[in-house]
Every structure is written in structure tokens, then in C-alpha cells.
Amino acid sequence: MISHAQTLLREIFGYSEFRGQQAEIITHVVNGDSCLVLMPTGGGKSLCYQIPALLRKGTAIVISPLIALMENQVAVLCRQGVRAVYLNSALTPEAAAAVERRMLAGEYDLVYVAPERLLTVRFRALLQRIPIALFAIDEAHCVSQWGHDFRPEYGKLSILPEKFPQIPRIALTASADARTRADILRCLDLHQARSFISSFDRPNLCYRITARSNSRIQLLNFIRSQHAGEAGIVYCQSRRKVEETAAWLNSNHIPALAYHAGMETSIRTRHQKKFLQGHGIVMVATSAFGLGIDKSDIRFVAHLDLPKSIESYYQETGRAGRDGLPASAWMVYGPGDIIRLRSQTESGTERLPAPIRQAAAARLDALLVLCETTVCRRKPLLDYFGEPTGSLPCGNCDACLETIPVQDVTIAAQKALSCVYRTGQCFGMEYLIDILSGKRTDRVRQWGHDCISTFGIGHELSTEGWRIVFRHLLALDYLVAGEDRAGGERIALQLTSAARSVLRGETRIKLRLSHHHHSAPYQQISTGLSVPSSRCQAFSCEPQTKCGG
Structure with a gap:
């Protein structure tokens, strides 16, 4: 069998040898066994069901989530001389009926369909009338609610082992974490099936x-x-x-x-x-x-x-x-x-x-x-x-x-967080930067924020420098974007509970600097600013750093 598979690999698909676990997966499926395949994009997942489709008796049914995806794959297969077709809503009723007639005549090796079509009683009745080589569930992470592209119809594909218990199923995806993988096995009733998990690393x-x-x-x-x-x-x-x-x-x-x-x-x-x-x-x-x-x-x-x-x-x-x-x-x-x-x-x-x-x-x-x-x-x-x-x-x-320095920006982070607190957590980033930079704009004066303790305490950073600090705090979830309650901006930055430890000096904030940050604005950040004489009012912080709170 593997010799025949290698011949197909070379003569139809144009590759000289199998990569990684491909040969083992193909042997597994050709022998009638089901499996889950996780293989990186470009790793050759499609061959893991396309070659078994050509080696096993009957027609392989490939479940695919997108019309564009199935059309692309069918076009490639047809150019290689493989008898493949898609059956989806892009076809006219007459064209779809012609495909169904040719399916009944055994003229296709692979038929690509959307999960919605597979779930119809009419299409399942059609499948009962033809020999089926295998079911391939492509982009199988769509099965799981934990996945990043959940499709409710995919979750109903559990009918496959119920309606077609003797037909092997191969579920394939390039991207699924451990929780999503477990859900795929559960939803598709593949608990007894083997999992083939390739490395997610792409060294090149x-x-x-x-x-x-x-x-x-x-x-x-x-x-x-x-x-x-x-x-x-x-x-x-x-x-x-x-x-x-x-x-x-x-x-x-x-x-x-x-x-x-x-x-x-x-x-x-x-x-x-x-x-x-x-x-x-x-x-x-x-x-x-x-x-x-x-x-x-x-x-x-x-x-x-x-x-x-x-x-x-x-x-x-x-x-x-x-x-x-x-x-x-x-x-x-x-x-x-x-x-x-x-x-x-x-x-x-x-x-x-x-x-x-x-x-x-x-x-x-x-x-x-x-x-x-x-x-x-x-x-x-x-x-x-x-x-x-x-x-x-x-x-x-x-x-x-690259040698990219990592710098402690805890003090700047404390100033930013304290400014968010002092302004009532009602304003967006650019407005907060104006306050930290000491800019008496009309809006700053209107709200009286030129009189708060954080006004003008951020001269050591440029506007871009403060944007980077706020970005970092957003990324690390010390800040979240909420509804702007003060008008003028679409969002307002608000503190999370995690910000407390930063303001107290218990958590240090370190920033990975890109090329355009090396000289400015971070060159002038000082980690040795003087310690205030009283407790920070923002979160009752200990007087460890001058954060402006």
C-alpha cells in the first residue's frame, strides 16, 4: 500500500517523498481507522486524506467551512488529474443536480461540501446510496466553542459515527490548543482514535x-x-x-x-x-x-x-x-x-x-x-x-x-496609572498624555486637570513614549478600554485590579524596546526618582516611588 501511495505522491502531487508523519497517517486511514491530525500550515495536511481517498474504494467526503477554500482545493486537484468536485450554494440547482447524478455513478474520488449540506436529511440519504471512502473534517477547530473560529454546524458532525459507523473519519487542523483538541475528540467521538500531533515550530x-x-x-x-x-x-x-x-x-x-x-x-x-x-x-x-x-x-x-x-x-x-x-x-x-x-x-x-x-x-x-x-x-x-x-x-x-534592551519602566507605568485614576477613569489615552506632558489645552483647563497632582509629571517622555507605556499597560491588562463618559473620545482607559500591585511597587514593569525606541523616548527614563513623603492616594500605595498619586 505505501508503495502505491508513494507512486501517487510522485506522479499526481509532484513530491518525491513523504514528510514527517504523512506516511504513517495515510497508512492508518487507508486501513480504515479514524484519527485527529494537527499539522502546521504548509505541513501537507491535505495529502493525509487525499491520498487515502484515491487508495480506498468509494468517494471521500470532505467537510470544509468556506466556499473559497473548497473551490481552491478542487481547482488544484482537477489540474492534477484527480476527479474532485465541490457541492455548495455557489452552484445553480441544475449544476448541483448534475454533480449528484455523477456521485451516484461513482465518477468522483473527492466531493467537498459545507457542514450545513452534510446535515440535511436529503444529502445524507444520497450518501447512503454510494460507497464512501472516508470523511475528512477540514479546519476541525471549528467544532469547538473553545476554538477561534467556532461554527455551530461543525458541532453537529457527531452524527457521522452514528449514521456511518464503519467509515473512517480524519479530523484535521493547523491550529488548536490542548483545550480545543480535547473538544474536537469529544464532539466528533474520536476518543478511541489516534492523534497525530506534529511540531508547531516552523524553524524556517x-x-x-x-x-x-x-x-x-x-x-x-x-x-x-x-x-x-x-x-x-x-x-x-x-x-x-x-x-x-x-x-x-x-x-x-x-x-x-x-x-x-x-x-x-x-x-x-x-x-x-x-x-x-x-x-x-x-x-x-x-x-x-x-x-x-x-x-x-x-x-x-x-x-x-x-x-x-x-x-x-x-x-x-x-x-x-x-x-x-x-x-x-x-x-x-x-x-x-x-x-x-x-x-x-x-x-x-x-x-x-x-x-x-x-x-x-x-x-x-x-x-x-x-x-x-x-x-x-x-x-x-x-x-x-x-x-x-x-x-x-x-x-x-x-x-x-537583535540586541534589544529591556528597561524597567515601573515609574512611568505608575505615573500613567495614577493619571488614569486621578481623572476619574473617564478619558482616553491622548488626553491623559496631554495631562502627563503638562499641556494646558482648552479641554484640560475645562476639566480642571491642570491642577491635579499628575499634571506635568511626565516631561521625561515624549508623546510617543507615553503611547508605548499605555500600550504596554493595555497589553498586560493593567488597563482596559471602557466607555468614554466625558465626551470627545471613543474610549476611556480604566484600571484593572492588577494595577494595584504596580502602583504599590510590588510589581515591576519591564518593556522590550524596539529599534525606534532605543534613543528616544526611553533614554531619559530614570529609575531613581525621589520617594514621596506621603502615601499614594490612588490605591493607598506605599511611598516607594514618585508616581504622582
């Missing part, structure tokens, strides 16, 4: 994350200095930003295309085809782009906005360097990202049970820890997926490759 990827100053200039410098003339993907959060960034790159002589769900299908398809077949093109896209994209020579993935979770970040960055050659995962971020993601998390989970809300908040916190870490980037990344990190430091991330 160099991770770089830096604070946003001017993201377009930063992106341009990154591409020109490290990946000039090479293919890459730039992810943006909004459709407007996608189009503006693509136009700006083109104006700076970097060939770029835009891709987002709001574009006409014909334009989107044309851009995708040009990117896949061309060389040195940069695709600027929302997260709608990338699933199922089979382009091995993508040399970098850049993020101009924070993705929503480590799973999303891992999945998106994994589209770089699928050929195993050196590639980059580069990202900029700022306070606005943190506020936006916290707001989205809270609004998106407000009606869900408390444990689910807490899990969503924990995913965001884990992403921010990755951004703010003072150690090797791979440690928080691999820790998140439960993988031991004994071999670190990795030598292939900004923390390992």
Missing part, C-alpha cells in the same frame, strides 16, 4: 514584531531591505486599508494586488490567479485570503493590524515559506489594535456563557503576551500550543537576532 520562519510608528514606511523598509522582488502577503483588518495599502505599494514600485470579500468575484479571482502564477507580487488582503492557497514560494507574511488570536496569526504566517526555505513573519501593532480586539472580543461573546467569554479573553491575552514578550518569540508561541520549548532560544526571531 523568522518572527519579527515591532511597535507601530508609521506602518506604511515600516512595511516599505521591511520589503525593500529583506524581500525585494519576492512574493508576499500583507494582511490588513479593513477592506479600505487593503485597497489603500495596495495602491501605495504600487506607487512605490512594489507590484501589489488587493483582495477582500467586498470585491467583485471576477476581480478577486483574477488577482488570486495572477498572484499564484506570477513572481514577486505582493497580495494585500483581509483574512478572507489564504485558506487553501497552494503557493510554496511566499517569502513573507506581514500584518499591519493584529489578528484576532494566536491561532489566526499562526495560520496566516504559516503561508510563508511552505517550501522550507527561509521566510519572514513580520508585524506592527499599536494601542488601537489592542482596544479594537478587546472591544470585538467583548461584544462578540457578551451573550455566551462565562467560560467561553473567559476563553476568548485568554486567547487575546496570549496574543498580546507574544507581542510584548521580552524573551524568544517562539516560547510564548509554542507554549500556547502546549509544545515543550527546551531548545530555545531559537536564533531566528527578532529577540534572538
